[in-house]
Amino acid sequence: MWGKNLKLFIKHLANNKLYTFITVFGFAISLSVVILLSFYIKNELTVNKSQEKRDRIYRLSTEKFGDFSPPVGQWVQNGFPEIESYTRTYTNGGIISRENGKKLKTDLLLADSTFFTIFTFPLTGATPQTALKTVHSIVLTRAMARKLFGDESPLGKRVMLNMEIPCTVTAIVDDISKTSAFKKVDAVINFRCIEDMWNNNDVLSNSGICSFGLYFLVKPNADITGIEPKVLKMFKKDFWIYKNGFVKEVRFVPLSQTHFYKIVFRELRQTDKTLIIVLFAIVVIILFLAIINYINLSIAQSGMRIKEIAVKKLLGSSKSLLITQQVIETVMVCILAFFIAVVFAFLLQPVFNSLFSARIDLRNEFTPAVVTIAILLISITGIVSGIIPAVFITGLNAIGVIKGTFKRKSKKRYSVILIGFQYVVVIVLLISTAFLMRQTRFMQNYNPGFNTKNIIWMTSLIETSQESGLRNRLLSLPGVKRVSFVAGSPIDGGNNNSFLYKGKPVSFQAFVVDSSFFPMMHMKITPTATAYSKQGVWINRKAVKELELDSLPGFVPFGESKLPLLGVIDNFNYRSLHEKPGPVIIRQSDENTNPWSILVEVEGKNLVSTVDKIRETYSDFNGGLPFDYGFFDETIKNWYQNEKRTSAIVGYFALLSIIISVMGIFAMSLFFTQQKTKEIGIRKVNGATVSEIVLMLNKDFIKWVFVSFVVAVPIAWFAMHRWLQNFAYRIELSWWVFLLAGIAVSFIALLTVSLQTFRAARRNPVEALRYE
């Protein structure tokens, strides 16, 4: 009996291919997104789950930034018995090579010897206590070890760091970013090695260099709650950034919160928690809409099976048996949709990972336990989706159906509300996508106040004595217009110089540049009357305002000094447009300057070959070391990767919500045109044309879109208005974008609905009206 029922059901699906396709495909698409998002959310929320001491690890932070100077960790440990140990962290690029072997550009994490005793990362070749014991210990990741050593064991072997610092490989570790929120690195090096890397013996004792992360491991059962005010009190006395009022708060951020924290912790991958909450809400909404649409579609399609059900009832089938049959069929459809969804999820995985900077690998996520739970959840979804249409269909008057006198009425208002809700979601997402893309494009194309065209930047890996030789060689290349050596440029923001001025803390970004810089940058400069000198500086208008100077002062007070001012530069954007530029000082380089960037302005048509020649020439000078380089305009565009990503995410969700809502309105239009079959026939008999019928039917659906539009506009406006407050420079919320979204949605709705209404309107009225 069940076999026959199954055959009937499969036949019904095969005979209604469009319905089957929309139901199964719509469900599968929704489920595939739910699968990916669920794994993403799960991974983000449990990112530190492998860290055994996670409840005792805290990251130090201020209310503005998360960087501290090297001695701070020891101060706190000395002053507070609750602290068991600490580690400093710093991420930096470097070059690792074997003697007479490969040179590889690497991402390094510098950390204290306590790092592996605080954080849990399984090691091969050493214990957590010994892995970073000496200054020149290096722990390689498995992938980096393979790249450098192949199948050979790297343990105990020597490698060179930045061509000059010999290090010993003490251990191998798996990718630390897989079991923590740390960024992906290729090697972990003892923090104390920084003095060798920077060629500066004072770094570790210098409280002025606030550039490092700081983690504390507290003792078991220690009460950490009261520690912040005590540490703040100590800092206010001894630590200049608190003493001078640059920051006011001390925060011990639990490890579980660091991943979502609003302050930037440079060594970590961080995510906006709001995004996770929004994504979770999206998962729920998608599932809810998919279920609702399935119910609507099933009820709409019930007309095709009404006779089958009615006959079964008359021949003695109980209502509960019929309901069970219906529910089993729905569960089967859901399971089928689930398996298709899994295939879709695998196909979508690369796009998803790229959009969310995620590292989901579905092959590892689908454990037997997960598959079992998923099938259980899908079955529950199937039961929930199937029971309502089942009760509806089996509750019909069987005799009325057989006699053809049965009239089916629907509770239209529930369907209207559900369709309306879907369209509100679609309109809000479409409007948001449009504004996100416009704001991103606006920022990427904004004139930052300096020349961005045809300028290449390269990290400097040469000695200062080589600069003149390199400059001449580069200038001799066709297509090279200018070469500048700088310590700080508008695309890296320079160094920060902070001091007290009239009792008030001021914070400058400082660039140290040579004579080619200004001709390259085309900045708008108003010269002062001050005679030129090598000590002369330039400041921007913001600095003039901050220091409360005359518009064209002759000198500028800077810390303890008074520097001759050669000119005032119009403000330029050395950071993303999230912030307005702060005070800037530009100094002239001298023999003591260590420029970290080389800027090359190029011209002419053959840019690609010019760039190749520049790289070749530079490689001759730096011994073939791999180096970072890029174009100014591309680098600036990359400042807005997050925004670009967000607009892509919202765009994809808009697309998904359109697909789901199309499914919904298709179901509704199918249902209501079926309900109106007789009315259509009567109207046609009485003289209505096909177009008049189509207009009458479409009008009903389109007015829902209008109502949804009225509801959606204030929501979208509010959301976008809030989001745009994140940017110091922003676009207007143009009215035509809202209108365009409404028109687009109306068009989509009209297209979907017209498929049904046109078909219904073209039917012979004779078929609709019964005569005998």
Next chain:
Amino acid sequence: MIKIENLVKVFRTDEIETFALNGVNLQVKKGEFVAVMGPSGCGKSTLLNIIGLLDNPTKGSYLFNGKEVAGLKEKERTRLRKGHIGFVFQSFNLIDELNAYDNVELPLFYLKMKVSERRKRVEEVLKRMNIGHRMKHFPQQLSGGQQQRVAIARAVVANPSLILADEPTGNLDSKNGIEVMNLLSELNQEGTTIIMATHSERDAAYAHRTVNLLDGEVVTEKINRS
């Protein structure tokens, strides 16, 4: 007014072919009242559908007011039907969501008549059908007889030259049935041509002529009265 020659209508599915009409010949003069009788499945409704320009024959000729209309496209048939042919059905076929007034107004709405003119005509015809006091009522609120009178009002409101009635008294008791037949007779006396499909000899007696169909063919014709 109506001249049908060798009319054939075949209904085809994947598996079977049904000759609903198999070479029907029929003429109806203007002002005539013709009853079409026959057992269930003989093709009465199919013949009325074709005469009413709701369907096209498979073969044969159909002249309506001297114009060949067999094989016309739907748009043309709708244009010809509008205002010229009224329909009365056994199951009334009123739109449940519209009240009596709105149901009757339908043909005039599709003739793009002005609102004031429509109001005048609808009220007039509802009054004539003795249903003016129920014009704001919905079909579910009317008795069978009242519903059929609304349906007749709708059929005549545009002053059509032809009314097609398919078993107009099939769902009515005898009292209401007689009332409806009297109405149709009145309309015929005023000049409206009526073709009525019926099982009822009593109803057929109202017609000038009865045509009997069997298996899609005209088998007999009988003059009832001149």
